[in-house]
Each structure stands twice: as structure tokens, then as C-alpha cells.
Amino acid sequence: MHATLTPVPRYRLDPTPEQEQALLWHCAHARYVWNLAVEQHGFWSRYRGGAPGYTEQSRQLTAARAEFEWLRAGSQTV
Numbered sequence: 001m002h003a004t005l006t007p008v009p010r011y012r013l014d015p016t017p018e019q020e021q022a023l024l025w026h027c028a029h030a031r032y033v034w035n036l037a038v039e040q041h042g043f044w045s046r047y048r049g050g051a052p053g054y055t056e057q058s059r060q061l062t063a064a065r066a067e068f069e070w071l072r073a074g075s076q077t078v
Contacts, residue, residue, distance in 0.1 A: 032071075033061065
């Protein structure tokens with residue numbers, strides 16, 4: 001039996017310059033948080049056993065947002 005592929009809808013964004021800047025900042029924040037989580041996971045797995053789970057990492061992100069204005073200024077759902 002062959003699987004059929006359903007075409008994926010494609011959407012083109014045409015942001016204003018202000019929207020483009022906001023998207024770039026959001027992506028930068030998301031990349032920073034993602035890379036930090038990957039680094040943390042590698043450190044914990046190597047030296048301390050299991051890495052923090054979703055709940056603990058969410059708590060840490062909340063604390064980081066409270067401490068750093070640049071992170072707080074971005075989207076809460078990075």
C-alpha cells in the first residue's frame with residue numbers, strides 16, 4: 001500500500017518593516033532560549049543525571065523573564 005502525500009498549504013508573509021523587526025526579535029529570543037535549553041540538557045545529562053523537565057524549565061524561563069528586560073519584552077511563548 002502506498003501512502004499518498006497531502007499537499008502542504010503554503011502561505012507567504014508580507015510583513016511591514018515594523019512587523020519584520022518584531023518577527024526577527026521573536027526568532028532571536030526563541031533561538032537563544034532553545035540553545036540554552038539544549039546546552040542545559042547536555043550539561044545535566046553528562047554531570048548530574050537527568051535534565052530538568054518541562055515544568056522546571058518553564059519555571060526557569062519565568063525567572064529569566066523577570067530578571068532580563070530584553071527577554072521579558074518579547075513573546076511569553078518563546
